[in-house]
Amino acid sequence: MKRMHGDATKRTFGVCMLTATLLLGSAVAKADAVLDWNLIAVNTAIANGQSPFAQARYAAIVQLAVFEAVNAITRDYQPYLGSIVAPHGASADAAAIQGAYRVLSTYFPASASMLGTARSNSLALIPDGQAKSDGIATGDAAAFAMIALRANDGSSPAQFKIPGPAVPGEYQATPSCPVMNGIRVGTLFQWQNVTPFGIPSASEFLLDRPPALDSNQYAKTYNEVKTVGSASANSTERPQDRANVVLFYAASSPTQVFNQAAREVVAQDGGRSLSENARAFALINMALSDGAVTTFFNKYHYNFWRPETAIHAGDTDDNPKTDPDPNWVPFIPAPCFPSYPSAHGTLSGAGAEVMRRLYGEAGHAITLSNPAVPNIVLHYGSFRQITDDISDARVYGGIHFRFDQDAGARLGRAVGTAIYKNNLRAKRGNDRHHDDWDDN
Numbered sequence: 001m002k003r004m005h006g007d008a009t010k011r012t013f014g015v016c017m018l019t020a021t022l023l024l025g026s027a028v029a030k031a032d033a034v035l036d037w038n039l040i041a042v043n044t045a046i047a048n049g050q051s052p053f054a055q056a057r058y059a060a061i062v063q064l065a066v067f068e069a070v071n072a073i074t075r076d077y078q079p080y081l082g083s084i085v086a087p088h089g090a091s092a093d094a095a096a097i098q099g100a101y102r103v104l105s106t107y108f109p110a111s112a113s114m115l116g117t118a119r120s121n122s123l124a125l126i127p128d129g130q131a132k133s134d135g136i137a138t139g140d141a142a143a144f145a146m147i148a149l150r151a152n153d154g155s156s157p158a159q160f161k162i163p164g165p166a167v168p169g170e171y172q173a174t175p176s177c178p179v180m181n182g183i184r185v186g187t188l189f190q191w192q193n194v195t196p197f198g199i200p201s202a203s204e205f206l207l208d209r210p211p212a213l214d215s216n217q218y219a220k221t222y223n224e225v226k227t228v229g230s231a232s233a234n235s236t237e238r239p240q241d242r243a244n245v246v247l248f249y250a251a252s253s254p255t256q257v258f259n260q261a262a263r264e265v266v267a268q269d270g271g272r273s274l275s276e277n278a279r280a281f282a283l284i285n286m287a288l289s290d291g292a293v294t295t296f297f298n299k300y301h302y303n304f305w306r307p308e309t310a311i312h313a314g315d316t317d318d319n320p321k322t323d324p325d326p327n328w329v330p331f332i333p334a335p336c337f338p339s340y341p342s343a344h345g346t347l348s349g350a351g352a353e354v355m356r357r358l359y360g361e362a363g364h365a366i367t368l369s370n371p372a373v374p375n376i377v378l379h380y381g382s383f384r385q386i387t388d389d390i391s392d393a394r395v396y397g398g399i400h401f402r403f404d405q406d407a408g409a410r411l412g413r414a415v416g417t418a419i420y421k422n423n424l425r426a427k428r429g430n431d432r433h434h435d436d437w438d439d440n
Helices: 008-023 033-047 052-074 092-107 109-123 130-149 189-193 216-228 240-251 254-269 274-302 307-312 343-359 383-396 402-422
Strands: 362-368 378-382
Touching (some): 033 052, 033 092, 033 254, 052 092, 052 130, 052 274, 092 130, 092 274, 216 307, 216 383, 216 402, 240 378, 254 343, 254 383, 274 343, 274 402, 343 402, 383 402
8 A cells, every 4th residue: 555655656657547537527526426437536536646544534525515405405314414505406426526626626636627627527517507506505505514523523633653562463664664853663653533424433343352372363464474475485475366366455445436336237227316326425435434444443452463574583482383593585565554353354354344235245347457556457246245355465475474364354344343333324215225235
């Protein structure tokens, strides 16, 4: 994750891809304003060099502004803010477009020109008149309200974790981490305190502690990642298909992956309204962002070391089954924060849980691609297949123990379930918007 967003070449490529997406806005906008501007929102955050966790936060703000604007007009669901009033007859499409545009142009002024082009192209498809003007005003109101709500949510300023002494099991910053005052530090220390979007508190989602260092479970997972996650692993230890998922998910954030998957599923379904899509994408991105908050709460609570540190110091853990290798290097660089639980696992588990409840677990035809890794294309029929590959990707990448992934998956499912059950509910008697998977 970190490597992708620090790479100037890939960032430039992302800007070029965003430009192409926005200039094609007039063609894209014919489908669904919610889906079209979801794509623009995700690409804009990437092009502006945002971390995977900032991407999730910005996507949640955008999609909640879109939802609140559309819902103020359609009144299908319980509102998120409850303060937006739309004139009768306002255009829901115009409200969705303007809500997304206003959030993105406020947070990313460097992309204002491109966003303005996309807005003009999208709005050009809506007939001029009072309905359009009222929709635009409603979108602006929702966007400004969401921006104000999140102005002091704890996502900034950046804070760093100064690691303590090298104690077995305790996190130590790895070689790719930034140096401050001569010391390598952990990043995103503040993210554990970011205000959640749809859960009461991250502290309500505290996981059980990771396995004891002297346990058989720890030794088993230690030796797995040591074998398959090494930069020098051969083709029998890390087959090409596992190497491919490592590289794909190192370059692709959960926000990219699950928004792309959701757009494909909705496009194939074809029968969902603008209002339903506005609600669905708000829920998905709330879950992704709150997954990030809960994972950092747990990461910095347990402060567990990365495999790289653990394998170098395997002779210090009081486990006779964990032989050390001071020269061991992971296949991809480790992100600069503690290992337990996996952030990719948590965010992905949260997004997938909401999508399972919205769309059903399986029976889909999902094709994932990313121009940052143009030679890798992944095909899936279920959300579980995606999350299983993500779990493998982090272990075969050498940056997580398997129990990090399992814990992240549990945490993500819990967050996704809470988001879905407690937010943006259909209004009483509006059976058309009841989801078949609601209680599963």
